[in-house]
């Protein structure tokens with residue numbers, strides 16, 4: 111997921127032990143009572159750091175996520191599809207902006223966060239390290255990736271940090287449109303020519319497993335989840351969300367007439383859920399390490415945009431400074 | 440024969456559909472091709488805020504293109520809609536001005552192109568709101584607010600970059616310099632438009648040049664940039680004689696519909 115723990119946790123336990131137990135206790139009580147923590151409120155350093163890491167990783171995911179879709183924006187096959195995709199990618203840029211702003215309330219600047227991304231210290235969702243090879247991939251991303259994002263983000267509207275929760279409210283309003291436009295593309299392709307149907311199936315084949323990996327490592331191998339859940343930064347476990355995703359998505363695939371590439375996927379009457387096959391976690395951890403198929407391309411694109419745009423940002427700052435100087439002269 | 444002898448409504452009816460179709464293509468293709476250029480920036484802009492503004496402009500432009508091209512298809516009445524016109528015409532059948540098909544270059548060149556085009560388009564739409572063809576008047580009225588925002592946003596960047604640093608100023612000079620030769624074409628009136636102007640359907644573009652020049656000088660002055668030295672104008676877009684750039688742009692844009700002509704997307 112955009113917010114799965116992908117970065118290393120910093121050893122902040124020492125710090126916590128120095129924090130005033132009364133403050134910590136009051137904080138924990140507020141969180142347990144589902145109160146929102148606001149920027150000016152006292153918070154444990156580890157809580158602050160976890161949030162910075164999670165929110166900035168979420169922001170980076172929105173921004174890097176513009177690239178695979180932007181790859182097809184210039185080739186969108188109709189005026190309407192082009193307009194809808196452009197609006198969708200614009201929303202993602204907006205999400206990135208809200209999230210950077212939310213993280214900035216924790217005392218870290220956007221430039222610092224972007225630097226952490228560009229130097230590989232910060233992570234972004236593993237899903238965006240896979241290439242978009244046909245137009246059907248744009249459908250599959252909306253359907254599966256935004257679908258998974260919704261599942262993760264809806265509970266985050268009640269996350270304990272106020273600015274993050276409020277950013278999520280705005281984000282969630284837009285996500286359902288994203289998923290619908292993706293599914294609509296898939297429906298058109300599945301109702302289309304044999305070539306189109308084949309592209310749709312191929313897209314599902316390639317995006318299915320990476321989509322399941324978006325929810326992060328299994329619960330028994332997700333060391334920080336318990337702490338995050340206690341702090342109400344996270345509200346559902348990785349495996350719970352993943353199961354929910356499979357349960358909702360399988361009938362959607364059936365409706366499209368597409369086959370999910372998992373021979374172990376079948377309804378389990380006793381559990382009331384679909385069973386599904388084993389996830390290749392080696393693949394997941396490799397992508398987390400930055401070894402995804404197009405990880406280098408994604409980072410190169412982001413770094414180049416930032417470096418080649420430096421003169422524009424510098425000019426804007428210089429102009430503003432000159433304006434101020436002229437006004438006070 | 441005294442033209443006033445004919446009642447006004449039959450005069451509108453007698454508008455040559457060929458010219459009207461062509462005029463709508465010019466309006467629609469300008470917006471479509473510029474939108475296509477702006478989408479090339481997506482995800483690569485100098486700042487997130489700029490990505491957002493470029494997408495805003497692109498969305499407005501594709502909206503205009505859709506309305507104009509769908510109307511063009513209806514006027515032509517040969518079963519072609521906006522998509523058919525956008526994705527299944529060859530470069531020589533496109534009627535956009537040369538300015539909008541120019542490559543993005545750096546951000547300064549993109550803003551130079553945007554400022555010049557949007558400022559001209561604003562003057563045009565303000566008058567087209569009064570077109571005797573109600574559908575055109577309606578589309579222009581909807582678009583005029585959008586275009587005012589585009590022109591202002593681009594003007595702000597011309598000033599910011601002109602005034603900012605030595606580098607940004609140099610880049611702005613170079614970006615504008617790329618574009619000067621395409622300005623004349625924005626105000627060109629040919630036979631296709633002359634007849635429509637007479638009927639009050641089209642706007643006399645040549646009459647818009649004065650206001651354009653005035654706005655340009657005032658923005659350049661604010662930016663501390665030199666007044667343009669106009670080179671000889673390059674033209675041909677309105678007649679389908681384009682730059683080398685358009686073919687590549689269309690090869691990308693039309694790739695899917697051309698490769699899979701039977702598909703519906």
Ligand SMILES: [Fe+2]
Nearest residue numbers: 172201202205
């Ligand atoms: Fe998003």
Ligand SMILES: [Fe+2]
Nearest residue numbers: 202256285288
């Ligand atoms: Fe989204």
